[in-house]
Amino acid sequence: MTTIAVIGGGQIGEALVSGLIAANMNPQNIRVTNRSEERGQELRDRYGILNMTDNSQAADEADVVFLCVKPKFIVEVLSEITGTLDNNSAQSVVVSMAAGISIAAMEESASAGLPVVRVMPNTPMLVGKGMSTVTKGRYVDAEQLEQVKDLLSTVGDVLEVAESDIDAVTAMSGSSPAYLFLVTEALIEAGVNLGLPRATAKKLAVASFEGAATMMKETGKEPSELRAGVSSPAGTTVAAIRELEESGIRGAFYRAAQACADRSEELGKH
Ligand SMILES: NC(=O)c1ccc[n+]([C@@H]2O[C@H](COP(=O)([O-])OP(=O)(O)OC[C@H]3O[C@@H](n4cnc5c(N)ncnc54)[C@H](OP(=O)(O)O)[C@@H]3O)[C@@H](O)[C@H]2O)c1
Known part of the structure; x- marks a missing residue:
């Protein structure tokens, strides 16, 4: 059973969680973090997920880690969880939903070889009608990319794009x-x-x-x-x-x- 960590249960994080649960994923396999305890409890009451405030604890043995914090926090969160990701028994995949942060910047702030996927989502995800583009980093294999696409397709359409197109994609979707x-x-x-x-x-x-x-x-x-x-x-x-x-x-x-x-x-x- 796939274990998912959602770092940042805000608008996009919640949209993703609601879609995964609507697609029959067991909420007990979804860990969601927020710095504020109240927001985590709200999400737990609404969806039955496991709420946490410790990002490393959420990343521990997670198969896929979605980074759903604001762009300015992405590098900080990655540095915080990179040690845990290194120690996980299976290779975790990190999926960033943040605008503006390049795959290279993320790969540099994590340990060498971390599989990173960059996604540009949109909020209609909340009603299962999102449009997400995916771009894979250097260390992502075909199976890992498929896994990420499958998870995202529970909340809408998915299209693979080149990283050089992401600024245009942001304007479009x-x-x-x-x-x-x-x-x-x-x-x-x-x-x-x-x-x-x-x-x-x-x-x-x-x-x-x-x-x-x-x-x-x-x-x-x-x-x-x-x-x-x-x-x-x-x-x-x-x-x-x-x-x-x-x-x-x-x-x-x-x-x-x-x-x-x-x-x-x-x-x-x-
Ligand atoms: N909204 C959109 O339409 C949209 C579209 C495309 C892409 N995106 C991207 O999606 C990402 C999330 O955007 P959003 O609109 O969902 O933002 P948001 O509603 O502000 O959600 C961010 C969440 O992250 C939590 N958070 C902040 N710092 C954290 C930390 N260090 N550890 C754990 N949780 C933390 C915040 O809760 P606490 O303050 O309680 O920690 C908040 O719930 C952004 O990078 C954005 O570029 C958004």
């Missing part, structure tokens, strides 16, 4: 749920402006975006084709689309994605 939340917020406000009750506007906007996202995923059609399908000549939709285009929606997304990728690159330098 790591941060993009927030873009849709913002667009939804704006549409709801526009509905209220048209006189709809807020709850009605929210129901209509959220259900429509969910349906549209499912259509893009399940039909395999291009988004442009699906859009053309709901834009009758001189109709209502095309009138709205023209406004969005004239307001510069495409340019805004080019600039937003660039800003996100630039920031991701910058974070990686510190």
Whole structure:
């Protein structure tokens, strides 16, 4: 039975835990650490996992160790657990979910030969609809990579990418749920402006975006084709689309994605 350690039971750590448990992993094989005792207890009450505050204790004999702390703590946590990882009877794999921290930086702060996988997750993991990219370090073998992919696939889709693409990936999937939340917020406000009750506007906007996202995923059609399908000549939709285009929606997304990728690159330098 695989033993998992999740170092940092925050948003991403909890999303992962909830997905693993929904996929029938025994919660008693999942150890979750937080510095604060209260948060650990909250997670234990919610999921039945083993909560700890000692990262080395969590890493002891763990098969896979997920690092779900903020990027600035990754190197510190790795140095803290590296001795324990060295003493484990089977080779543990370390999986970092942190933005900006390179595989080389992680390999350098651990003992030589540590298998490290770098993942860029996103929060829809919490509802089993995450998008995670994986990039393997030098010492990860095919079986270890498969094991990590299998675990991540319990909380959504998984795609292997080159490390050089990760800043772009951050702009595309790591941060993009927030873009849709913002667009939804704006549409709801526009509905209220048209006189709809807020709850009605929210129901209509959220259900429509969910349906549209499912259509893009399940039909395999291009988004442009699906859009053309709901834009009758001189109709209502095309009138709205023209406004969005004239307001510069495409340019805004080019600039937003660039800003996100630039920031991701910058974070990686510190
Ligand atoms: N949120 C996103 O949308 C997203 C998307 C892509 C990637 N990520 C990456 O995922 C990672 C986690 O992000 P998050 O949003 O989940 O952050 P978060 O909600 O702040 O969670 C971090 C957790 O780590 C715990 N922690 C901090 N230092 C620790 C330590 N030394 N030992 C053990 N636990 C510790 C914190 O609890 P205590 O303070 O109680 O210790 C907290 O629960 C980040 O590296 C981020 O780059 C996040």
